[in-house]
Amino acid sequence: ITVTSNQNYDGSTDPQFTEKFFTQTLDHFNFNSMGNGTFNQRYLITDQYWKKGYGPIFFYTGNEGNIWDFALNSGFITELAAQQRALVIFAEHRYYGESLPFGNNSFSVPQVSLLTVEQALADYAVMITELKQQLGATDCPVIVFGGSYGGMLSVYMRIKYPNIVAGALAASAPILSTAGLGDSRQFFRDVTADFESVAPECTNAVRGAFHQLKELSERQDYSHIQAAFALCKPPSSPQDIHQLNGLLRNAFTLMAMLDYPYSTHFMGNMPANPVKVACKTMLRGLDLLVNLRDTAGKNSLCKFLIKYILFILKMIFNDPSATVLLQACTEIELCYESNNETDMFPPMAFTKEIRRLYCSKRWAVVPRPGWLKIQFWGDALSTASNIIFSNGDLDPWANGGVRRSLSSSLTALNISGGAHHLDLRGSNEADPVSVVSARKTEADLIAQWVKMERTRLQKFV
């Protein structure tokens, strides 16, 4: 089955991907008949830039979502492939998009239990090894790319499978915070900082609006709240208010993450510089609650909140159908809290205990705090090499990642004025110089890795 792309969301040259399916092992860590079953794992491939049998392979380690979304919003990879004559593959993560191991049954218990980071990495290791054989590319160096959770997977591929992967570009990969390292207040503090940097009045207005909402709910003036937020039905309990607070907080989070200097269509439709646009809305009139509603949920800016509500909900554990939540219930630790002191949001704790209760009830799983740090090294990365950790300083995920170079081959790049994995996007006129420079450094390092790996591979000939 092949489908060809005819549209490139981030405006870069259309690389004309072909959609294919790979017969993948169901359970890499179990050798019985069930484990040896297979499923169809989707991948996108383009060889239009490839120097066949010689050029490198640029392999995107797909993350939580339809692989087309990542392929069509990572134009840098294909731009670089054109320069370095690379084969490009975007692999879809198991249990997302169309790569469902048990079809529509995939999300039941226990079928869903084969959704783990380890299985996903083994998928990529096996897929790369076999595709290299099939394509006559056994001597071609492989570089992995990924953004966000996909960037975490890229790091893990390089540290766990350096026999297969010569280097990794991990863009906006929060490998430390998701391993339970760092401060649980960091995330929403950094969301707040983005709005504060536009104007301190903006965060004051947001605080004021949340404070009004709190007062109304304490008076149980639910009809006023319904009217102010144009809700379909009035809230009726503190839990409803908690949910509303969560939704509003997410809207701000998403604007900070996607604070690109041009309009994007990655997670919904975002205008250029959404944080600035949001602050303008927050400060336009005297009714703070209406401003808050208009900022977060109702005006044309934030249609994404309605259209992409599922995606947003996934981000914070509220949607029971989102399998990304299972991942956050097992290996990946996302216990970020707001407290109204280091951030502008209402105090919303997210403790290990809350996590444990939710995960046990919803997925019949028990989180294992500390496991990710054991399995994927946490901050003990000194024996690794050939990894770029890029982060933009507008991105609330950035400070959950590696911000300082750890050695000459573990390079941290800061992209001043950059939002969530801006560097992976195709070039744009509105790009800040910082990202242009970061992409240049990335291209140079990747070319070096490819050269080194070619030497290593040819030793075995």
Add this chain to the structure above:
Amino acid sequence: ITVTSNQNYDGSTDPQFTEKFFTQTLDHFNFNSMGNGTFNQRYLITDQYWKKGYGPIFFYTGNEGNIWDFALNSGFITELAAQQRALVIFAEHRYYGESLPFGNNSFSVPQVSLLTVEQALADYAVMITELKQQLGATDCPVIVFGGSYGGMLSVYMRIKYPNIVAGALAASAPILSTAGLGDSRQFFRDVTADFESVAPECTNAVRGAFHQLKELSERQDYSHIQAAFALCKPPSSPQDIHQLNGLLRNAFTLMAMLDYPYSTHFMGNMPANPVKVACKTMLRGLDLLVNLRDTAGKNSLCKFLIKYILFILKMIFNDPSATVLLQACTEIELCYESNNETDMFPPMAFTKEIRRLYCSKRWAVVPRPGWLKIQFWGDALSTASNIIFSNGDLDPWANGGVRRSLSSSLTALNISGGAHHLDLRGSNEADPVSVVSARKTEADLIAQWVKMERTRLQKFV
């Protein structure tokens, strides 16, 4: 539960191990209620040499068998602990000894499916991490040790968990041949070479005896065979002869592996220099078949064949109750063949197809050739560091391992006149100078690794 050792099989100082049990996660790669179950994993520990809270931890990554057998035959580790003031832990591999995840039910299908290399490594990673906490040893560098399959596990621990393990001494670890790399004729060729080096007449006599056996069986002179080998009942088919050939071949294999310069009680009771003793027997009279019987199976030398028949059988896939066979049916490739040209044994093929049929029938599993090479890097080890690959040139497993240093921190040591992981055994007056020298190099390298790791760990304080 604690039991204390009162005997040390290899004659080194009794380190007075205490036997303990660790509450271990049942399935590290599955987070549902079954995966989150636990079992009691046995380990032996001694702190009598330890500079508490400061000295390194020497951790033996247990292999296929009762952990006491390894602890009491690896005196070098405790001798080194005394020098370097280390804490010593010997951890038992899941599904062996008393570390049975499902008690007596552990060997049923599907319970047995949690016996994998990946699970065993995760056991050790979790155990080390938690014991370091419990013992106030978080800043203590960890060095792993292992012999044979245990040495493979040591290598894998260092390459997959360098965040936890600062270095590995892998003694007689056939990491290449078990990953399907190399020549399937190597193993029995090297067994033969050991006997050839004692006297070419010896291998000629062995060949001659096998030839006589072949002629008798071709004439279906089964009663003659019964008499010559003192069998309980006569063989009745070519399959029986095939089994007999296999048993005899194993006896020679074990003598080559355990060709130590002093008598040992590791896998049965072996005299000093068993290969020499065997050749003397093979050459003592004119009846080659009787000599063969006396060499391989009946004289006092080879009581081990009867007493340890299970162990020996495990080695070559014939015993249906041995779980090590499951491991050889899933990840570990042991497709060694004899052919009577490059070795002195009857031609006995062991192809991937034979393996597949046996494994499917006996264990309901399908081997995945190539998986071990993907998962544990095969010969693509250049990014690894701090590993010693020691091998003795009498050991038929040696040439399935790493024989040449790969970098300044991937050191191959050859022990001239050494059998299977001789260097791990306690010092003995009969030791060849080669092993004394190898142990000295190992001690120096390990001291360096400990020093480097201390610097790294203290950075995080």
